Amino acid sequence: xxxxxxRAAIAPLVAAAAAILISSIALLISGNNPVDAFVEMWKTIxxxxxxxxxxxxxxxxxxxxxxxxxGFKMNLFNIGSNGQYILAALVAxxxxxxxxxxxxxxxxxxxxxxMTVGGSWALIAAVLxxxxxxxxxxxTIMLNYIAVGLSAFLLSEYFRDSENGGLVAQTxxxxxxxxxxPLDPIFEFFGFDFGERVDLLxxxxxxxxxxxxxxxxxxxxxxxxxxxxxxxxxxxxxSAGVNPKRMVLITLFMSGAVxxxxxxxxxxxxxxxxxxxxxxxxxxxxTGLGIALLGRNSPVGVAAAAxxxxxxxxxxxxxxxxxxPPEIGKILQGSFLLAAVIxxxxxxxxxxxxxxxxxxAATREERTPPPTPEAAPIGAxx
Amino acid sequence: xxxxxxxxxxxxxxxxxxxxxxxRLVALVMVGVAVMSTARIISDNSDLTSSGxxxxxxxxxxxxxxxxxxGLIAERSxxxxxxxxxxxxxxxxxxxxxxxxxxxxxxxxxxxxxxMMGGLVMSVATTTFGVNxxxxxVAINLIAPGIARFMxxxxxxxxxxxxxxxSPGNSGSMGSFxxxxxxxxxxxxxxxxxxxxWFEDTGWFMIADAAGFMKGMTTDITWDVMLAVGLFFGxxxxxxxxxxxxxLRFSGERPxxxxxxxxxxxxxxxxxxxxxxxLAGMGGAVLVLFANRYxxxxxxxxxxxGLATMIFGNWMPAGTAAGAGLFGYASGITLRxxxxxxxxxxxxxxxxxxxxxAMYMAYRRSASGAGTVLVFSLLAFWAYFxxxxxNNQLVFVTPYVVTLIAxxxxxxxxxxxxxxxxxxxxxxx
Numbered sequence: 001x002x003x004x005x006x007r008a009a010i011a012p013l014v015a016a017a018a019a020i021l022i023s024s025i026a027l028l029i030s031g032n033n034p035v036d037a038f039v040e041m042w043k044t045i046x047x048x049x050x051x052x053x054x055x056x057x058x059x060x061x062x063x064x065x066x067x068x069x070x071g072f073k074m075n076l077f078n079i080g081s082n083g084q085y086i087l088a089a090l091v092a093x094x095x096x097x098x099x100x101x102x103x104x105x106x107x108x109x110x111x112x113x114x115m116t117v118g119g120s121w122a123l124i125a126a127v128l129x130x131x132x133x134x135x136x137x138x139x140t141i142m143l144n145y146i147a148v149g150l151s152a153f154l155l156s157e158y159f160r161d162s163e164n165g166g167l168v169a170q171t172x173x174x175x176x177x178x179x180x181x182p183l184d185p186i187f188e189f190f191g192f193d194f195g196e197r198v199d200l201l202x203x204x205x206x207x208x209x210x211x212x213x214x215x216x217x218x219x220x221x222x223x224x225x226x227x228x229x230x231x232x233x234x235x236x237x238x239s240a241g242v243n244p245k246r247m248v249l250i251t252l253f254m255s256g257a258v259x260x261x262x263x264x265x266x267x268x269x270x271x272x273x274x275x276x277x278x279x280x281x282x283x284x285x286x287t288g289l290g291i292a293l294l295g296r297n298s299p300v301g302v303a304a305a306a307x308x309x310x311x312x313x314x315x316x317x318x319x320x321x322x323x324x325p326p327e328i329g330k331i332l333q334g335s336f337l338l339a340a341v342i343x344x345x346x347x348x349x350x351x352x353x354x355x356x357x358x359x360x361a362a363t364r365e366e367r368t369p370p371p372t373p374e375a376a377p378i379g380a381x382x
Numbered sequence: 383x384x385x386x387x388x389x390x391x392x393x394x395x396x397x398x399x400x401x402x403x404x405x406r407l408v409a410l411v412m413v414g415v416a417v418m419s420t421a422r423i424i425s426d427n428s429d430l431t432s433s434g435x436x437x438x439x440x441x442x443x444x445x446x447x448x449x450x451x452x453g454l455i456a457e458r459s460x461x462x463x464x465x466x467x468x469x470x471x472x473x474x475x476x477x478x479x480x481x482x483x484x485x486x487x488x489x490x491x492x493x494x495x496x497x498m499m500g501g502l503v504m505s506v507a508t509t510t511f512g513v514n515x516x517x518x519x520v521a522i523n524l525i526a527p528g529i530a531r532f533m534x535x536x537x538x539x540x541x542x543x544x545x546x547x548x549s550p551g552n553s554g555s556m557g558s559f560x561x562x563x564x565x566x567x568x569x570x571x572x573x574x575x576x577x578x579x580w581f582e583d584t585g586w587f588m589i590a591d592a593a594g595f596m597k598g599m600t601t602d603i604t605w606d607v608m609l610a611v612g613l614f615f616g617x618x619x620x621x622x623x624x625x626x627x628x629x630l631r632f633s634g635e636r637p638x639x640x641x642x643x644x645x646x647x648x649x650x651x652x653x654x655x656x657x658x659x660x661l662a663g664m665g666g667a668v669l670v671l672f673a674n675r676y677x678x679x680x681x682x683x684x685x686x687x688g689l690a691t692m693i694f695g696n697w698m699p700a701g702t703a704a705g706a707g708l709f710g711y712a713s714g715i716t717l718r719x720x721x722x723x724x725x726x727x728x729x730x731x732x733x734x735x736x737x738x739x740a741m742y743m744a745y746r747r748s749a750s751g752a753g754t755v756l757v758f759s760l761l762a763f764w765a766y767f768x769x770x771x772x773n774n775q776l777v778f779v780t781p782y783v784v785t786l787i788a789x790x791x792x793x794x795x796x797x798x799x800x801x802x803x804x805x806x807x808x809x810x811x
Contacts, residue, residue: 030532132789135693139786141689143786145686145779153775325539327528331525331528331529333524337521338503338522338525341507341514341518346511
């Protein structure tokens with residue numbers, strides 16, 4: 001048990017150490033004191049308000065990470081989640097403000113629109129791949145920029161809120177019935193008070209439900225089995241009866257549908273937004289790629305990655321008061337990510353080699369006479 | 383399966399109208415000029431093929447082309463370089479820094495060095511540690527903007543004219559060159575005749591357009607642009623006519639075979655990524671030199687656009703250059719005065735060009751191909767008559783749509799390096 005945890009933790013720990021080292025060097029080169037910086041970062045996150053802030057920041061990151069993790073599980077790289085969620089958030093924001101529905105139904109309607117738009121946009125790449133053999137990475141990258149241009153066009157020409165004088169390019173504000181209230185009252189009922197300054201946004205349960213659904217899909221469903229099998233060995237999966245085209249179509253649609261939800265915490269649960277407009281975050285899809293890589297596509301790992309990412313984001317916000325550029329957070333995140341993907345790969349190869357060595361040793365014992373010594377390593381690496 | 387398909391294709395399709403590949407290329411260029419000229423005369427917009435337009439097109443094409451060339455050399459050596467967009471970002475910040483401190487030439491050098499560092503870091507991950515190339519590239523793309531922002535906040539904040547999103551501006555600008563005798567450049571202080579300019583002003587069918595193109599290519603060309611164009615020829619020569627270039631391509635096609643012949647695959651892949659990063663960074667530096675300063679998000683996805691041109695150009699320098707030229711023209715015209723009229727005229731040119739293509743395909747009895755192209759041609763005609771004020775956002779989307787169509791139509795004919803993207807270690811089969 002402990003060995004398993006240790007095995008899983010060693011790579012991220014090494015990566016974290018490398019990230020701290022690299023950021024410290026960057027701070028030293030730029031003439032700042034790394035110790036001061038990290039102490040200030042710790043002070044910043046050492047409060048209830050900061051923890052709430054971290055959770056709120058982590059929720060869309062988690063959804064974004066899960067969206068691409070679904071595809072990554074079968075080596076299907078949906079680089080286009082950014083375009084998918086921007087288009088989905090715009091259309092859902094517009095459609096949600098146009099209709100009037102009873103409270104819960106209204107929220108479900110916005111979800112349905114966002115997931116359909118995101119999924120359909122990803123499906124374009126899937127259809128091009130299975131019918132015309134177009135590379136998924138290339139297709140999703142192109143569709144990213146097409147989505148950005150298309151949503152800017154749709155917003156300025158058709159979906160803009162004209163009642164505000166139409167000067168600001170934004171959709172109408174969501175009506176009350178489409179909003180998910182903050183979770184504070186529930187916690188206050190049990191005696192926790194977060195204070196006036198922060199609200200625990202109501203989208204957290206959705207993210208948790210998504211994580212559980214992803215876990216069940218991966219580990220308790222036939223589709224999840226086929227998904228993992230296709231990722232580990234596409235040829236073996238095909239000869240075991242898994243239809244690769246069907247897998248690409250379904251997986252990319254699901255990935256896009258989940259990506260469609262990335263913008264919903266802002267549209268439905270964040271009182272600073274409730275609409276799609278200029279200040280809307282537009283790079284969460286790209287960040288999600290990093291979160292998924294960091295969390296190794298597992299439901300729990302991606303959650304941990306999203307929280308780490310959000311923690312760095314929140315912790316560095318007040319560094320400016322010390323004269324240290326808050327952008328050091330980006331270096332910290334980036335070097336952590338790069339070190340982590342390298343560390344994961346090294347550990348994976350080590351484990352594979354160890355497993356192959358054990359298997360080779362087992363065969364040697366069974367067989368007489370023993371095979372030539374060189375035979376084992378070659379079999380191990382291929 | 384494919385053999386029978388080839389057989390049926392051979393039975394129904396007619397051979398090309400011109401059998402010599404060289405003359406086919408000449409004919410293609412002639413038809414292209416004729417189409418542009420016709421569109422210019424019908425739409426009565428001489429700016430469509432003016433030297434000014436082509437000059438701007440070249441300027442906007444160069445960063446895209448450098449990104450494409452960057453992707454090309456990386457993939458030829460076996461590494462899929464999704465991270466080149468990030469390397470371009472590294473190029474812009476270093477170019478902005480050195481351009482401000484030391485001047486334009488150092489900006490160019492700084493850009494190359496900045497990009498090269500990105501390329502080498504990525505190569506450590508992909509070549510030495512065997513990290514999945516897409517994964518490593520994504521990581522580089524996420525890190526680079528962070529590094530740029532950190533450096534900008536350290537370097538430019540508090541300086542006159544500088545901020546976290548912009549450098550104070552380059553000190554001095556790079557000189558430019560105009561061809562004497564042909565485009566009216568000065569020679570030892572003497573104003574030479576402007577032959578291309580004279581032909582351009584006549585407005586003659588095809589001749590004026592060709593002259594406009596030639597003048598645009600030879601007027602006020604800054605040295606960084608000229609260097610970039612030269613690099614295209616240099617890289618093509620390097621990859622296909624030198625032993626080192628052969629080894630580099632070998633490492634992308636058959637690393638194990640290359641290794642068995644004594645080529646160090648890892649060394650070649652590092653070299654490929656160093657050059658790739660340098661070219662991407664230089665693309666970023668060209669952007670900085672054009673804007674005369676570093677600006678945040680200056681790259682704006684041009685790295686990905688470069689990857690698109692590389693795929694569009696079938697992993698060949700000439701094809702990549704053609705793709706970059708096309709995209710450069712499409713985005714360059716939006717920088718001209720009255721871009722709406724120009725885009726409108728371009729719709730007409732696209733419609734005529736696609737109609738001619740459809741006719742040719744019909745001649746070759748490719749019914750489905752001719753039908754598809756005809757549909758796009760009619761769409762372009764509709765756009766010419768209906769869309770009088772094209773939306774900027776939709777113009778921005780054009781190159782990506784064109785690439786998507788190109789890879790969809792031509793995916794079967796595209797041939798990437800055989801073993802690109804597969805981590806390779808000694809002893810692998």
